[in-house]
Amino acid sequence: MTIEINTHILLADDHQLVIDGLKSMFQNETRYVISGEANNGQEALSLIQSDPEKFQLVITDVSMSHMTGIELCRHIKQQYPEIKVLVLSMYSGVSVVKEALSAEADGYLLKSAGKDEFIQALHRITDGGTYFAQDIIPIIYNQYQREKAHQDALSILTTREREVLSLIVKEHTSEEIARKLFLSKKTVDNHRQNILAKTGCKTTIGLVKFAIRNGME
């Protein structure tokens, strides 16, 4: 005996064409049922609020009038965290993807995705997992990549200088650093001076930013 569980889906997209396309895509899928449609976020939210039990999953476009898919997602996750949200988009721009992630979307898919990928995404999400379009991983990772490239900047400093810098970043004064390292305050000040010169920074604030940028702390 197989237990047949239907997942009721709410589609939100301001292009009727997309909604129709998705509907035809799910025509033969018994597990997924399109139980509602909306042409903007506001409308979708109203539908959910009028019967919060009706939908288990929302598939929403990003760019919609009145309320974007991201905002819709945020609202849903705040008020009805048990409802899953799959965000659709034309693009895989880093900021949109990050927005979706920060809105706690369960998935992010490009509109160019085929039926197989759609079904796979829905399977994963309804099973309590997440699904993100493959292309976005290198994109959201780019930032880290960039930082990593400049990692070696710290190597222009000597061991002692790195030690001092680390304590500076930890908000210790020259006097405290001197005590900690059993040095004269003057020595510490000289190290500071040298670190400033080597890194091309003008102030302690610059040093702190330099250190953080380069993975210290």
Place this chain on the structure above:
Amino acid sequence: MTIEINTHILLADDHQLVIDGLKSMFQNETRYVISGEANNGQEALSLIQSDPEKFQLVITDVSMSHMTGIELCRHIKQQYPEIKVLVLSMYSGVSVVKEALSAEADGYLLKSAGKDEFIQALHRITDGGTYFAQDIIPIIYNQYQREKAHQDALSILTTREREVLSLIVKEHTSEEIARKLFLSKKTVDNHRQNILAKTGCKTTIGLVKFAIRNGME
């Protein structure tokens, strides 16, 4: 007429069992041919160096003696950037995944992946794309998530205070800030004092770290 292109694969894993498992997995795949095996990174690299044209793709485990899969990947990408690398691992720990990404791996897959996912990953990678296990996206994104959660910390500051803080982070002195905002230096100092109190920081360095942590700059 179908053009049949064979992708020659080099397997690197220090568990023969895994190698054998992968070999049996690709037994019926005409598109992929296992053309080499190695039990550690050093061995794999030697095989490649002796005939760089032989392999189009390397599937490597992360943890191996002599040379880890990550190091192997880094070497391959530096010397033979045209060879694709798929990294395998038991875990989806954030640091390992990040290491793999920074080593410019074309894919990251868990050993628990089934044949279908393997084939899909190989298809994507040989087509010039990337494939990363779904589970890792939320993981590598966690950092950003955490920052985002504390984003609102800046909201405890008034508009003027945020303005002043922003200039502090840009390495301006109180006097410069005063000139820029057409204020008395005293006013700026008072703002600083209030910002310190509100944020619970003791020094300017603390403020800079607070600002960066919370997305300013």
Place this chain on the structure above:
DNA sequence: GACTATATAGGGATTAATACCTATTTCGCA
């Protein structure tokens, strides 16, 4: 053996930041 980098330490002066205060104006909210 001379040269260079590193780590050490000091003198002396200036500028910047921090820690306490008080006080006025303006603006929104209860």
Place this chain on the structure above:
DNA sequence: TGCGAAATAGGTATTAATCCCTATATAGTC
């Protein structure tokens, strides 16, 4: 209408950081 928050400004004192010097010991390199 009065209360509190925000923004403004000043006084005074202390501490910290920065700048510009000199100087010594040590270790490694050419």
